[in-house]
Amino acid sequence: MSDEGFRVTFTPSGRRGNASPGATVLDAARQIGADIDSVCGGRGICGRCQVTVGSAPGMPASPDALSAPGPTEIDYKGKRPLATDHRLACAAIICDDVVIDVPPDSQVHRQVVRKRAEVVAIDVDPVVRLHYIEVAEPTLDDAGSDLGRILAALKGQWGLSGLTVDPALIAELQPVLRQSNWEVTVAVHTGTELTAIWPGFRDLALGVAYDVGSTTIAAHLCDLASGDVLASAGVMNPQIRFGEDLMSRVSFVMMNPGGERQLTAVVREAMDHLIGELVTEAGVTREDILEVTVVGNPIMHHLVLGIDPTPLGTAPFALAVDEAVTGTPSQIGLDVHPGGRLYLLPCIAGHVGADAAAAVLSEGPHRGDAVQLLVDVGTNAEIVLGSSAGLLAASSPTGPAFEGAQISAGQRAAPGAIERVRVDRESLEPRFKVIGSDLWSDEDGFAAAVEKTGITGICGSGIIEAIAELYLAGVISHDGVIRGDHLRIVADGRTSSYVLDADASILVTQPDVRAIQLAKAALYAGVKLLMGHLGVDTVDEIRLAGAFGSHIDTKYAMVLGLIPDCDLARVSSAGNAAGTGSMMALLSRAARIEIERVATEIEKIETATEARFQELFVGAMAIPHATDRFPQLAGVVELPPRDTPPARAGGRTARRARAEGSAQ
Numbered sequence: 231m232s233d234e235g236f237r238v239t240f241t242p243s244g245r246r247g248n249a250s251p252g253a254t255v256l257d258a259a260r261q262i263g264a265d266i267d268s269v270c271g272g273r274g275i276c277g278r279c280q281v282t283v284g285s286a287p288g289m290p291a292s293p294d295a296l297s298a299p300g301p302t303e304i305d306y307k308g309k310r311p312l313a314t315d316h317r318l319a320c321a322a323i324i325c326d327d328v329v330i331d332v333p334p335d336s337q338v339h340r341q342v343v344r345k346r347a348e349v350v351a352i353d354v355d356p357v358v359r360l361h362y363i364e365v366a367e368p369t370l371d372d373a374g375s376d377l378g379r380i381l382a383a384l385k386g387q388w389g390l391s392g393l394t395v396d397p398a399l400i401a402e403l404q405p406v407l408r409q410s411n412w413e414v415t416v417a418v419h420t421g422t423e424l425t426a427i428w429p430g431f432r433d434l435a436l437g438v439a440y441d442v443g444s445t446t447i448a449a450h451l452c453d454l455a456s457g458d459v460l461a462s463a464g465v466m467n468p469q470i471r472f473g474e475d476l477m478s479r480v481s482f483v484m485m486n487p488g489g490e491r492q493l494t495a496v497v498r499e500a501m502d503h504l505i506g507e508l509v510t511e512a513g514v515t516r517e518d519i520l521e522v523t524v525v526g527n528p529i530m531h532h533l534v535l536g537i538d539p540t541p542l543g544t545a546p547f548a549l550a551v552d553e554a555v556t557g558t559p560s561q562i563g564l565d566v567h568p569g570g571r572l573y574l575l576p577c578i579a580g581h582v583g584a585d586a587a588a589a590v591l592s593e594g595p596h597r598g599d600a601v602q603l604l605v606d607v608g609t610n611a612e613i614v615l616g617s618s619a620g621l622l623a624a625s626s627p628t629g630p631a632f633e634g635a636q637i638s639a640g641q642r643a644a645p646g647a648i649e650r651v652r653v654d655r656e657s658l659e660p661r662f663k664v665i666g667s668d669l670w671s672d673e674d675g676f677a678a679a680v681e682k683t684g685i686t687g688i689c690g691s692g693i694i695e696a697i698a699e700l701y702l703a704g705v706i707s708h709d710g711v712i713r714g715d716h717l718r719i720v721a722d723g724r725t726s727s728y729v730l731d732a733d734a735s736i737l738v739t740q741p742d743v744r745a746i747q748l749a750k751a752a753l754y755a756g757v758k759l760l761m762g763h764l765g766v767d768t769v770d771e772i773r774l775a776g777a778f779g780s781h782i783d784t785k786y787a788m789v790l791g792l793i794p795d796c797d798l799a800r801v802s803s804a805g806n807a808a809g810t811g812s813m814m815a816l817l818s819r820a821a822r823i824e825i826e827r828v829a830t831e832i833e834k835i836e837t838a839t840e841a842r843f844q845e846l847f848v849g850a851m852a853i854p855h856a857t858d859r860f861p862q863l864a865g866v867v868e869l870p871p872r873d874t875p876p877a878r879a880g881g882r883t884a885r886r887a888r889a890e891g892s893a894q
């Protein structure tokens with residue numbers, strides 16, 4: 231021991247300093263600024279402060295560097311069992327120079343890792359923290375207010391000052407304090423506001439992260455301290471009965487004065503219903519939920535808040551609010567703890583919403599040097615491009631073709647829908663996969679596997695693959711014309727269609743190809759517009775977000791020219807990036823601060839008023855593009871020469887083609 235006490239090093243933070251004689255590990259951590267969790271304030275109740283004795287070069291682990299376990303640890307019976315070799319930092323006294331290892335579960339600012347196609351790490355920086363306090367009872371000599379006593383206890387026992395108090399909480403203070411013998415747990419929101427109080431000790435604080443999409447609403451129930459996801463649930467957005475896509479819902483509001491109230495009511499009801507499902511699944515209660523975050527496209531964002539979305543339906547697409555919105559869950563009809571708080575991420579622009587902001591938070595194009603293209607494909611494609619040097623954003627009117635609408639046999643991605651398609655380059659015969667079965671249509675057992683669902687149509691990823699494969703097989707020309715001489719290519723008025731299934735009920739028609747060309751040209755033109763503004767000819771990586779981005783095969787997206795040429799190894803699905811971003815904002819104050827800053831720094835480009843957009847659009851109608859080359863794609867996929875003659879399957883008889891077709 232030096233004159234200044236024992237030398238203590240905390241890992242993994244690397245913080246070090248001196249501990250005065252008699253100090254506990256928790257005391258030392260607080261003095262030095264090392265991160266150790268605690269809800270009970272060092273009373274040996276919560277078990278959150280568990281640490282182990284670690285080692286460092288020249289300093290082997292020595293259990294004797296801490297006092298032997300005393301009654302607090304020996305009698306400890308908290309909800310979190312004290313693991314072997316673990317010590318309660320609030321009880322163990324430092325007796326020698328020591329290295330203290332703080333395991334992730336005992337860190338306030340821990341990193342949790344979400345598994346998906348690629349791994350996303352979320353740094354937990356709790357928005358709500360619970361603090362157990364012992365409040366001084368009033369006496370004749372000291373008859374200050376209950377609130378004053380609580381604030382004094384928070385200052386004395388937790389070093390918290392300058393707190394405001396939710397007025398709704400004040401009526402609860404008296405009964406809770408008296409019923410609990412002046413020992414209570416309080417919730418402090420963002421380190422500034424007292425929002426809840428419970429008698430005695432408590433260490434459960436939960437939150438719900440929503441991603442409100444126009445088709446589905448997803449919700450995740452998370453532990454605000456650990457970042458663990460306790461339950462997830464999803465439901466179709468009931469607004470669908472007012473309009474399949476966003477614009478038809480806006481039209482409904484335009485044609486039915488007050489219609490936004492109906493749309494708001496049904497979406498809020500569905501969101502609240504999801505809470506019921508989540509708490510049942512996790513075995514907790516609605517009252518355990520203290521925090522809610524919401525992301526959604528601008529129209530969903532406005533409707534959740536009860537704002538008329540009609541200004542978003544016409545130029546100049548002005549948002550009612552683009553900053554992050556805070557409030558209470560009850561203001562949007564959610565039944566959770568009355569002290570709960572609500573946070574909606576900021577919107578970026580009139581057509582680039584809080585869902586895009588959440589995707590930016592999740593994928594972090596602003597954090598790296600690589601030029602990243604982040605695309606969320608829906609009725610409108612939301613496009614973000616850039617790097618740490620700056621981000622640009624735009625939306626492009628792709629329409630609903632990618633979601634299976636406007637396609638002759640199109641449907642949503644649901645059991646029975648064709649989702650994968652291959653076309654033999656020689657025979658021009660197709661094989662496909664249907665959602666709900668792992669078998670290809672030419673594999674044994676396929677008919678039995680799809681018997682229950684049948685083959686009901688083709689979804690967005692299926693039509694993309696069908697058209698891309700038909701292009702690679704020479705059935706569809708560079709200009710998008712179906713042509714050729716084959717039993718599967720049938721005359722359809724003045725154009726041709728390609729028959730995909732045995733019953734000839736699912737065709738790829740010429741209007742289908744046109745609809746996809748229009749949608750992909752809108753997307754590509756939007757991307758090129760941003761690339762032009764950013765001054766780049768290529769992008770380093772591409773992330774496809776949303777449900778469509780998760781299902782689409784990135785190679786076919788590039789073959790068709792939805793996205794620019796790029797190393798395919800760096801083109802990936804971003805999964806539910808908006809949902810991940812919502813969860814990050816739920817679990818981290820720092821994430822909120824980050825996205826609020828980044829959202830204001832993103833330069834918005836309005837495709838509708840850009841003169842070049844039309845020119846870029848026309849060039850992007852061809853497959854993959856009229857003039858742009860795809861050298862990286864050509865390295866892995868054999869692209870047909872642009873003047874490929876019409877496809878012809880040699881030497882096949884009609885009987886054989888039919889027989890093969892009906893065998894599927």
Ligand code: FES
Pocket residue numbers: 256267268269270271272273274275276277278279318319320321
């Ligand atoms: Fe709660 Fe140690 S701080 S048990």
